[in-house]
Amino acid sequence: MRVRLRFSKLGKVRWTSHRDVARMWERAFRRVDLRLAYTEGFSPRPKVSFGLALPTGGESVAEYLDIELAHGEQPDVAALPGRLSPALPVGIDVLAAAVVHEKGSLQEIVTSCRWELSAAGADADLLEERVAQALAADSLVITRERKGQSAADDVRSAILSLAVLDDGLLECELATLTRGLRPNELLRAIDPQLEPGTVHRTHQWIQRDGAKCEPIPLPLPATAAPHARRAS
Amino acid sequence: MTSLWPRIEPLLAKVQKPARYIGCEDGAQMPVHAPHKVGWLLVYPDAYEVGLPNQGLQILYEILNERPDAAAERSYAPWTDMEREMRARGLPLFSVDSHRPAADFDLLAFNLSAELVYTNLLNCIDLAGVPVRAAERGPDDPLVCAGGHCTFNPEPLADFVDFFVIGDGEEAVSEITEVVGDWKRGGRTEGSRQNVLAALAQVPGVYVPSMYDVEYDGERLVSVTPRHAGIPERVEKRTIADLNDWPYPKQQLVPLTEVVHDRLNVEIFRGCTRGCRFCQAGMITRPVRERSNEQVRSMVSNGLKRTGYDEVSLTSLSSADYSGIEDVVGGIINDPMCQGSVGVSLPSLRVDAYTVGIASEIAKVRRTGLTFAPEGGTWRMRQVINKLIREEDLYGAVESAFSQGWNRVKLYFLIGLPTETDEDTLGIAELARKCVAVGKQHTNRVTVSASVGGFVPKPQTPFQWFGQNTVAELQRKVGLLRDATKKDRGVQLKWHDPKATLAEGIASRGDRRLGPVIEDVWRHGGVFQEWSEHFDLSLWEDAMARHGLSIDWYVYRHRGEDEVLPWDHVSAGLHKDFLWQDWQDALAASGVEDCRWTPCYDCGACTGYGIEHVVASTLPPAGGSQGTFVPVQLSAART
Numbered sequence: 001m002r003v004r005l006r007f008s009k010l011g012k013v014r015w016t017s018h019r020d021v022a023r024m025w026e027r028a029f030r031r032v033d034l035r036l037a038y039t040e041g042f043s044p045r046p047k048v049s050f051g052l053a054l055p056t057g058g059e060s061v062a063e064y065l066d067i068e069l070a071h072g073e074q075p076d077v078a079a080l081p082g083r084l085s086p087a088l089p090v091g092i093d094v095l096a097a098a099v100v101h102e103k104g105s106l107q108e109i110v111t112s113c114r115w116e117l118s119a120a121g122a123d124a125d126l127l128e129e130r131v132a133q134a135l136a137a138d139s140l141v142i143t144r145e146r147k148g149q150s151a152a153d154d155v156r157s158a159i160l161s162l163a164v165l166d167d168g169l170l171e172c173e174l175a176t177l178t179r180g181l182r183p184n185e186l187l188r189a190i191d192p193q194l195e196p197g198t199v200h201r202t203h204q205w206i207q208r209d210g211a212k213c214e215p216i217p218l219p220l221p222a223t224a225a226p227h228a229r230r231a232s
Numbered sequence: 233m234t235s236l237w238p239r240i241e242p243l244l245a246k247v248q249k250p251a252r253y254i255g256c257e258d259g260a261q262m263p264v265h266a267p268h269k270v271g272w273l274l275v276y277p278d279a280y281e282v283g284l285p286n287q288g289l290q291i292l293y294e295i296l297n298e299r300p301d302a303a304a305e306r307s308y309a310p311w312t313d314m315e316r317e318m319r320a321r322g323l324p325l326f327s328v329d330s331h332r333p334a335a336d337f338d339l340l341a342f343n344l345s346a347e348l349v350y351t352n353l354l355n356c357i358d359l360a361g362v363p364v365r366a367a368e369r370g371p372d373d374p375l376v377c378a379g380g381h382c383t384f385n386p387e388p389l390a391d392f393v394d395f396f397v398i399g400d401g402e403e404a405v406s407e408i409t410e411v412v413g414d415w416k417r418g419g420r421t422e423g424s425r426q427n428v429l430a431a432l433a434q435v436p437g438v439y440v441p442s443m444y445d446v447e448y449d450g451e452r453l454v455s456v457t458p459r460h461a462g463i464p465e466r467v468e469k470r471t472i473a474d475l476n477d478w479p480y481p482k483q484q485l486v487p488l489t490e491v492v493h494d495r496l497n498v499e500i501f502r503g504c505t506r507g508c509r510f511c512q513a514g515m516i517t518r519p520v521r522e523r524s525n526e527q528v529r530s531m532v533s534n535g536l537k538r539t540g541y542d543e544v545s546l547t548s549l550s551s552a553d554y555s556g557i558e559d560v561v562g563g564i565i566n567d568p569m570c571q572g573s574v575g576v577s578l579p580s581l582r583v584d585a586y587t588v589g590i591a592s593e594i595a596k597v598r599r600t601g602l603t604f605a606p607e608g609g610t611w612r613m614r615q616v617i618n619k620l621i622r623e624e625d626l627y628g629a630v631e632s633a634f635s636q637g638w639n640r641v642k643l644y645f646l647i648g649l650p651t652e653t654d655e656d657t658l659g660i661a662e663l664a665r666k667c668v669a670v671g672k673q674h675t676n677r678v679t680v681s682a683s684v685g686g687f688v689p690k691p692q693t694p695f696q697w698f699g700q701n702t703v704a705e706l707q708r709k710v711g712l713l714r715d716a717t718k719k720d721r722g723v724q725l726k727w728h729d730p731k732a733t734l735a736e737g738i739a740s741r742g743d744r745r746l747g748p749v750i751e752d753v754w755r756h757g758g759v760f761q762e763w764s765e766h767f768d769l770s771l772w773e774d775a776m777a778r779h780g781l782s783i784d785w786y787v788y789r790h791r792g793e794d795e796v797l798p799w800d801h802v803s804a805g806l807h808k809d810f811l812w813q814d815w816q817d818a819l820a821a822s823g824v825e826d827c828r829w830t831p832c833y834d835c836g837a838c839t840g841y842g843i844e845h846v847v848a849s850t851l852p853p854a855g856g857s858q859g860t861f862v863p864v865q866l867s868a869a870r871t
Contacts, residue, residue: 012237013488015250020489027486027540043598057245087540089256089488196245 001069003077004106005084006096006216008061009054013091018053021092025065028087034080035070051106051204051215052113052176055183058199061095062113064106064215096216102208106215109206110176112160115183117170118197124168126191131162131170134190142189146179155181155189162190173205236323237331243317251489252280253314255306255328258486258539261293262330263303270409270416272296272304273327273337273374277344277352278762280308280328284485285493287547288380289343291480292405302409305329305337309352310359312760318359325359334360338412339375342393344382347739348732348761351754353378354392364751366394366442371420375412375428379404383439384469384516385691385799387456388739390441391747394429398437398802399469399516400502402478407435433463437470439802446744451785453743456801468803469516473843475502475523479531486539495543495577496535500528500560504549505827505845509618509818510607510646512690513549515811516804518837519845520828525556532564536574543575543598551578552587553828555848561590565597573597580605583621585628586853592636602633605644609659615821616651618814626663627670630680634671640679641667647709648687648701648733650818657709660684661716661723668722681724684713686733688740691799692806694814699790700737703769706730731769735761737787738772743798746786749775805837826852 009021016024026046029036038044047068054060069075075083081094088094102109119127134140140156158181160173174181187194205212244250265271274293276283283289289306296304305327310318318324325334334340340360342353357364362373369376378389379397386396397404415428433440443463447454458465472478484496501522504514523531532544544564548554561576575598581587583604591602606621608614614621633641645660664682671678686706689695701709710727717723739746752775753761760766776783791797793812800808810833817824827833828845829852838844 012254012256015244015254016488017251020251023490024488026542029540030542031537031540057250089258091256 001074002066002100003069003075003080004064004066004098004100004216005080005094006218007063007065007088007092007094008059009063009092010059010061011091013089014057014059017056018050021063022048022050024088024092028084029067031087032083034075034084035073037068037070049105049107051110052180054201055199058183058201060201061218062201062204062214064204066100066106095218098216106204110204110215111207111212112173112175112205113180113201114171114173114203114205115186116165116198116200116202117172117183117187118168119170119187119191119194120197122191122194124164127164127168127170130190130194131164134159135162140189142185144185153179155185159186159189162186169200176204234333234336235331236326236333239321239323240326240331243314243321243323246317247313248311249281249489252308252311253328254488255331256488257284259481259483260306260329260485261297261304263297263305265303265332265336268413268417269301269303270339270412271337272302272339272341272405272409273307273334274304275307275309275325275334275340275342275356277309277342277349277356278346279311279760281487281489281491282762283308283343284487284491285497286343286345287481287497287499288345288401290485291478292341292401294480294482295402295478296405296409299406299409301413305332307334307356309349309356309760312766315355315359315759324361325356335362335374337374338416339377339408342376342378342380344378344380344389346762347382347388347736348767350382350389350739350750351758351761353389354751354754355759357392365391367391369394369425371422371425375425375432377408381513381516384512384802384804385741386439386441386802387744387798388742388746388750390744391751394440394442395432396439396441397470398439398467399804400472401470402472402480404435404437404470408432408438411435430460430463436468439467441744444801448745451782453796453798455796456798466801466803468841469805471519471805471837471841471843472502472521474846475499475521476527479523479527484535484539486541493545495545495575496532496539496541497545497547498528498531498535499523499548500546500551500554500557501548503845504553506550506553507618507814507824507826508607509616509694509814510649510687510690511549512693515693515806517549518805518835519843521846522555522848525560525848528560529563532560533567542573543577545577545579547579550580550582552580552582552590553853555853557853558590558593561593565593575600582853583629584625585632588629588632588636591633595637599637601640601642602638603642603644604629606663607644607646608649608656609645609661609663610656612821613649613652613656613659615823616818617646617649618818618823620823620825623663623666627666630667630670631674634674634678639671639675639677640681641671643667643680643682645682645684646687647684647713648706650695650698651821652701652709654709654712657712658716661713661720661725664717664723664725665720668720671722678722679724680722681726682713682717683726683728684710685728686730688733688736690740691797692802692804692811694811694818696741696797696811697791697793697795697815699788700733702788703730703734706733729764729767732761732764732767734783734787735767735769735772738776738783741798742786745779745781748779749781752778803840805835805840807834807836807840810835828852 036046049066051064080097084094139154158175162172296302383396503517503520576594667680689698753771758771
C-alpha cells in the first residue's frame with residue numbers, strides 16, 4: 001500500500017535540511033512502529049520518496065512524502081496524522097494522509113508551487129514596481145549553476161503568477177518542470193539587489209484529470225494555515 | 233524573557249549548517265529558571281556535531297535538571313562563520329535550549345575531552361562576555377569550571393578556569409549545586425567569589441587552582457602547595473562505585489541534524505584494566521564498573537523505542553570484555569521488537585577471532601567496518617606498551633573477518649612510542665601486508681588500511697615521563713612506512729599530522745606557564761585546532777617563543793623519577809611508584825596482565841578509595857592472548 005502524507009515545517013525546525021527531515025521521518029516511522037517496505041540489495045532502505053526539496057530556512061504547510069508500507073501493514077490511514085505527529089519534532093506536523101493510487105512520484109507529478117516570500121528591507125512600492133516590470137517583460141535571464149556549469153536561462157515562462165500581497169509579501173506561483181524556478185532565483189530575476197528574506201511554501205500543484213489540484217487538499221483552506229506559522 | 237532567539241534567527245540564513253544553533257532535539261529540556269535555582273550552562277567547546285553526542289555532558293544535563301534547585305542548558309562552540317556574525321552584532325554565546333545569554337547562568341561548565349580544544353574554551357568564555365582570566369572576574373560573572381579527561385592535568389588552564397572537577401561528575405555536580413546555591417542566596421556580594429571558591433575546594437574532587445601557590449626553580453617546577461589551611465594538598469578524583477545507580481542518559485538527545493555517533497549509545501562499563509600504558513582513559517577511569525545485563529537490556533530497548541534509532545552502540549573502553557557481551561548482543565539482534573533491523577556497534581574491539589565471531593553475528597543485520605588496534609608493529613613493541621596482542625591473534629581475527637564476508641579492515645597504530653626502533657615502525661607495514669595476504673586467500677578485493685598516529689605521552693600514565701618524538705622524527709617514521717607500503721596495493725596508509733601531535737604534546741604535559749601560551753594562540757585566531765582546516769602549528773611555536781618557553785623542555789625531554797610533575801597534586805588514585813614501576817617494566821619490554829582476573833598490582837585505584845571492580849564474571853573472556861591465551865575456535869566461542 002502506498003500512502004501519501006502532507007506535513008508542515010514551521011518555526012525553528014525550518015533551519016534543518018531536506019536530508020535532516022528525511023532522517024526525522026525514518027526515526028518517526030520506527031517510533032510509531034509503522035512498518036515500511038524496504039528496497040532489495042546490500043543495504044536495504046525504506047521505500048520513502050519525498051517531493052521537491054524545500055530550501056533550508058524555508059517554512060511550509062505543503063510538504064509531501066510517499067511511503068510504501070510493508071506487506072500486510074494496513075493502518076487506519078485517517079488516524080496516521082495523529083499517530084505520527086507526536087513522533088516528529090515540534091514544527092513538523094502531519095496535516096493529512098491518503099492512500100495513493102495514481103502513478104508517478106511527487107517529483108514527477110508536481111507542476112508548480114505557490115510561495116509567499118519576503119525581500120529583506122524592500123518596501124512595498126519598490127516591490128510593486130519590480131513585479132509590474134517582471135510581468136511586462138518578455139524574457140528574464142539569470143545565470144545559475146547546475147552541476148558546476150554556469151548557464152544563462154530565460155526564466156520568465158516559469159513565473160506563472162506574481163503579485164504583492166497586502167502585508168507586503170510577494171506571492172508567486174512558480175513552475176517546477178522541466179527545470180523549475182526557486183524562490184531565491186525569482187528574487188534575482190526581478191531585481192538582483194533584493195535580499196532574500198522569509199520563504200513560505202503554501203501549495204504544491206498537480207494536474208489530475210486536466211484540473212489543477214493539490215496532491216492532498218487540506219480539510220480547511222490552506223490560507224488558514226499561516227496562523228500556525230508562529231506556533232513554535 | 234531573556235531569549236536571544238529573535239536576534240539569532242536572522243543570522244542563520246548567513247551561516248553553514250544553521251541547525252547547529254536551534255536546539256529542539258528530542259530529549260532537549262526547557263528548564264524553568266528561578267532565583268532559587270542554580271543555572272548551569274554545560275558547554276562542549278567544539279562544533280555542535282562533535283559535542284552533541286557527548287555522553288558525559290548529557291548525563292550531567294539530566295541529573296541537574298532532575299534537581300529542584302538546578303536548571304541546566306547546553307551550548308557548543310559556534311563555528312567561525314557564526315562567531316563572526318555574533319561578534320559583529322554584539323551577540324553573546326547562548327544556550328541552544330532556550331537561547332539565553334551564557335552570562336545569565338551561574339556556572340559555565342566545560343567538558344574537556346581533548347587538549348586541542350583549550351583555545352576554544354577561552355573563546356567561549358570571551359564570547360560569553362566574561363573575562364577570560366579567572367583573576368579578573370567579579371561577583372556578577374559566572375563561575376567557570378571544567379571536567380573531563382583533560383582535567384587530570386588542569387595546570388595549563390589554571391589561569392582561566394575557576395575550578396575543576398576531577399573524575400566522575402555524577403555525584404559532584406549535586407554537591408557543587410548546593411554550594412553555589414548558598415552563594416547565590418547570599419547575594420553574590422562583592423568579595424564573595426573567594427568564599428564560594430574556598431567552599432567549593434572542600435567538595436571532594438574539586439580543584440581550585442587559585443588556592444595554590446606554585447614555585448619554580450628556573451625551568452623546574454618545585455612545588456604546588458595550598459595557600460590556605462583546609463585546602464587539600466592533593467585533590468583525589470571522584471569515582472562512582474556502581475554504574476547501576478546511574479542509568480543515564482535516560483532520554484538521550486536525538487539531534488535533528490547530522491552529528492558524529494548518530495545512534496543510541498549505552499555505556500556498558502566504565503573503566504578498563506587492560507593496562508595499555510599509553511592510554512590515559514584506561515589509567516584514570518579505574519576500576520572496572522560493569523552495568524548489569526538487565527539494565528543494559530532495558531536501556532537499549534527503551535532507548536530504541538523512544539528514539540527511533542536503528543543502531544545502538546555498546547560503549548566502553550573495550551566492549552568485547554563485558555561479561556556476557558554475546559548474550560547482550562544476541563538479545564538485541566534477535567529481539568522480535570527489533571525485527572532483525574537493529575544494528576549494533578562495538579567500539580574498541582579486541583583483536584581476536586572470538587571478537588570477530590561477535591561482529592559477524594552483528595553483521596547479519598548490518599555489516600559495518602571492522603577496526604582493530606594492535607597499536608604496535610612488533611610483539612616487542614606491544615609488550616612495551618602492554619597491548620598484549622600476538623601476531624596470531626591478529627591474523628586469526630583478520631582470517632575470520634575475510635572468511636565471513638568482510639573485504640576491508642582498518643588497523644590503528646601508534647608511532648613514536650618509547651624504545652621504538654625502525655624495525656618496530658616497519659613492523660606496522662609488515663603486519664598490514666601479511667593481513668592482506670591472509671585476506672587474499674578468501675577474496676581478491678582486499679583492503680587493509682593502516683592508520684598511524686603520533687604518540688603523545690599523557691599525564692597520570694606510565695608514559696608520563698617519556699620524551700615525545702619530534703615532528704621531524706615522526707615525519708621520518710611516516711616516510712619509512714610510506715616507502716615500505718608504496719608497492720603494496722592492498723595496503724592503504726593513513727597518518728595523522730605530526731604537527732598536530734606536537735601541539736597536543738605542548739598542551740598535555742604543561743604547567744601553569746602554558747596559560748599565557750594558550751591565550752596567545754587564541755588571541756592570534758587559533759580556534760578549532762582539532763580541525764585540520766584551522767590548525768596552525770606556527771601559532772603554537774610562536775607563542776612558546778614569545779613567552780620564552782622551550783618546546784624541548786615541555787615536550788621532547790624525558791622526565792626523571794624524582795621530578796615534581798605539574799599534575800602531582802591531582803590524583804587519579806594511581807600510586808606514583810606503581811606508575812614508575814610500570815614505566816620500568818615497559819622499558820624492559822615486560823607486560824602485565826589484566827587485574828580484573830589476576831591478582832592486584834596495587835595501583836591504588838581500588839584500595840585508595842575503598843571500591844572494587846564490579847564485574848559479573850570472575851573468568852576472563854574467551855579468545856586470544858588477551859583473553860585465556862588459548863586459541864578458541866569460532867564455533868566453540870559461539871556455544
